[in-house]
Amino acid sequence: MDPFIVALVVFVLAVFIGFEVITKVPSTLHTPLMSGSNAISGITIVGALLCSFADSFFYLGVVLGFLAMVAASINVVGGYVVTDRMLKMFLKDKK
Amino acid sequence: MSENVLTLIYLLAAVLFIFGLKMLSKVPTAARGNRISAAGMLLATVATFFALTGGTAISLIWVAVALAIGGLIGLRMATKVEMTAMPQMVALLNGFGGVASLLVACGDYALPATLKAAKSYERYVEGSDVVDASLLLTLEQFAAAIPVPWSSLLATGLAALIGGVTFTGSLIAFGKLQGTKWAPDAPVQFAGQKAIIGVLLAGGLILSVFLAVQPDAWFSLLLIVVMALVLGVLLVIGIGGADMPVVIALLNSYSGIAAAMAGFVLNNYALIITGSLVGASGLILTSIMCKAMNRSLMNVLFGGMGSAVAGGGSAIDGEAKESSPEDAAIVLEAAEQIIIVPGYGMAVAQAQHAVKELAQELEKRGKRVYYAIHPVAGRMPGHMNVLLAEAGVEYDVLLDLEPSNAQLPQSDVALVIGANDVTNPDARTNEQSPLYGMPILDVDMARTVFVIKRSLNPGFAGIQNPLYFLNNTRMVFGDAKKVVTELAGELEGI
Numbered sequence: 001m002d003p004f005i006v007a008l009v010v011f012v013l014a015v016f017i018g019f020e021v022i023t024k025v026p027s028t029l030h031t032p033l034m035s036g037s038n039a040i041s042g043i044t045i046v047g048a049l050l051c052s053f054a055d056s057f058f059y060l061g062v063v064l065g066f067l068a069m070v071a072a073s074i075n076v077v078g079g080y081v082v083t084d085r086m087l088k089m090f091l092k093d094k095k
Numbered sequence: 096m097s098e099n100v101l102t103l104i105y106l107l108a109a110v111l112f113i114f115g116l117k118m119l120s121k122v123p124t125a126a127r128g129n130r131i132s133a134a135g136m137l138l139a140t141v142a143t144f145f146a147l148t149g150g151t152a153i154s155l156i157w158v159a160v161a162l163a164i165g166g167l168i169g170l171r172m173a174t175k176v177e178m179t180a181m182p183q184m185v186a187l188l189n190g191f192g193g194v195a196s197l198l199v200a201c202g203d204y205a206l207p208a209t210l211k212a213a214k215s216y217e218r219y220v221e222g223s224d225v226v227d228a229s230l231l232l233t234l235e236q237f238a239a240a241i242p243v244p245w246s247s248l249l250a251t252g253l254a255a256l257i258g259g260v261t262f263t264g265s266l267i268a269f270g271k272l273q274g275t276k277w278a279p280d281a282p283v284q285f286a287g288q289k290a291i292i293g294v295l296l297a298g299g300l301i302l303s304v305f306l307a308v309q310p311d312a313w314f315s316l317l318l319i320v321v322m323a324l325v326l327g328v329l330l331v332i333g334i335g336g337a338d339m340p341v342v343i344a345l346l347n348s349y350s351g352i353a354a355a356m357a358g359f360v361l362n363n364y365a366l367i368i369t370g371s372l373v374g375a376s377g378l379i380l381t382s383i384m385c386k387a388m389n390r391s392l393m394n395v396l397f398g399g400m401g402s403a404v405a406g407g408g409s410a411i412d413g414e415a416k417e418s419s420p421e422d423a424a425i426v427l428e429a430a431e432q433i434i435i436v437p438g439y440g441m442a443v444a445q446a447q448h449a450v451k452e453l454a455q456e457l458e459k460r461g462k463r464v465y466y467a468i469h470p471v472a473g474r475m476p477g478h479m480n481v482l483l484a485e486a487g488v489e490y491d492v493l494l495d496l497e498p499s500n501a502q503l504p505q506s507d508v509a510l511v512i513g514a515n516d517v518t519n520p521d522a523r524t525n526e527q528s529p530l531y532g533m534p535i536l537d538v539d540m541a542r543t544v545f546v547i548k549r550s551l552n553p554g555f556a557g558i559q560n561p562l563y564f565l566n567n568t569r570m571v572f573g574d575a576k577k578v579v580t581e582l583a584g585e586l587e588g589i
Binding site: 002003004007010011014016017018019021022023024025026027029030032033035036038039040041042043044045046047048049051052054057059060062064067068069070071075076078079080081083084085087088 | 359366369378
């Protein structure tokens with residue numbers, strides 16, 4: 001089978017999971033949910049890794065991949081840490 | 096590491112993301128959910144790192160350098176940011192995600208074919224049982240023999256288009272939320288804006304298709320990038336600050352879709368699954384936000400709240416009655432149930448801690464205090480909840496729209512702190528009002544309403560709020576933090 005078709009099947013099914021996974025969210029959590037899912041979209045870091053690995057830095061593609069790694073890791077680390085900071089605030093008053 | 100193992104690890108990471116998102120939507124499990132999702136990300140990243148082949152030691156160094164630079168910047172931003180600045184922080188991070196997907200798509204396009212084919216060439220050499228090596232294809236021949244599939248080229252164009260829109264759109268949203276000069280809070284609109292947006296969007300899509308049939312047409316990819324960057328600016332610049340909750344949710348969704356498209360470019364399941372998860376859940380959040388404002392997405396994106404309103408709103412007769420913190424304290428002292436209604440003004444004045452202290456002062460006197468939180472109060476969905484949580488307010492006294500409206504008629508005092516449009520009774524009664532139909536907090540149902548506000552000026556949208564002119568409303572003018580602190584002080588003195 002064409003790998004594209006497999007990828008398309010995966011894509012469509014994942015979209016449906018995405019629609020279902022966060023239906024009943026209390027509005028209290030809207031901000032951390034957004035920053036948390038924002039961090040998840042930093043998965044593109046995997047793509048960045050894949051295109052910046054070569055035998056030399058002197059390819060345009062590798063330079064772009066390098067920049068992509070920097071941007072994606074800001075997204076990932078910043079997103080998770082800031083979400084954690086917010087959620088800790090929600091929990092501290094339960095003690 | 097074989098490709099099968101790597102894909103199974105990606106599957107595991109995707110499962111962790113799904114559990115993480117699910118747990119993020121319930122308060123008691125949310126923090127754990129976020130960590131589970133972070134573990135998934137770490138797993139996917141580390142596995143990819145170890146699966147890389149064809150590189151040399153030098154590439155390990157630059158991968159480490161890139162991750163260290165990005166990680167440190169992200170860490171610093173995340174630990175330094177004020178809770179009040181959370182909307183612009185999320186916008187900015189989102190922009191980085193968008194540009195990363197754009198760069199991945201362009202980077203992969205720019206990589207020499209021999210480099211990309213290196214891995215499958217290895218497998219080809221290992222897999223063939225030819226004894227004489229000279230009978231095998233060379234790497235160059237091998238690379239030339241497998242053309243880049245059209246689907247991957249189409250996805251390259253789309254990833255660049257969506258990633259670019261996410262990038263500049265997020266930067267403009269950041270600028271608007273931060274209050275910078277280059278991106279004013281008010282919507283910026285000009286004649287022909289919608290037409291230009293339409294042309295750019297159609298152009299970007301057509302060029303993506305063109306790239307798919309003409310793989311060597313690098314200039315069309317370049318053109319897509321430029322058009323996408325302009326498109327992002329034009330799409331967001333025309334939207335007012337108060338509609339930012341919807342815009343941020345939508346851009347969040349875009350960044351997910353861009354990552355999924357980058358996944359199609361690389362035929363990488365981690366990106367496809369995770370990107371589409373975020374894309375779809377972002378759309379759900381967007382539609383929740385739109386419902387909270389009773390507007391369609393199209394209306395938010397192209398309606399331009401600020402421009403539609405000219406002359407809207409009811410003519411106000413009567414005068415707003417002003418009150419002092421002393422008088423307000425006396426009324427609060429006599430009240431039994433008080434509902435605090437926070438809005439963007441509370442965030443701007445950084446008044447959340449002062450509000451919590453006032454509430455404590457009231458609770459000490461045996462009064463019931465609730466917080467009525469409109470879903471789109473502030474500049475980001477749930478922003479008020481985060482600020483109040485920062486100040487140490489328990490989340491079970493934060494009421495959503497419906498429980499708030501059930502409590503408001505039984506409340507002695509509604510204390511509106513920097514909220515405006517979400518309390519406008521015109522939304523219920525005045526069909527001419529641009530807000531008509533939007534679900535609001537019925538603060539006017541409380542026995543007495545105190546509104547803490549800098550002045551009578553309507554918000555940037557220019558919609559007059561008749562609440563301020565009602566018989567049971569008293570205005571207390573001044574900075575939210577200063578007034579609330581004064582109120583608490585007066586109350587202590589009684």
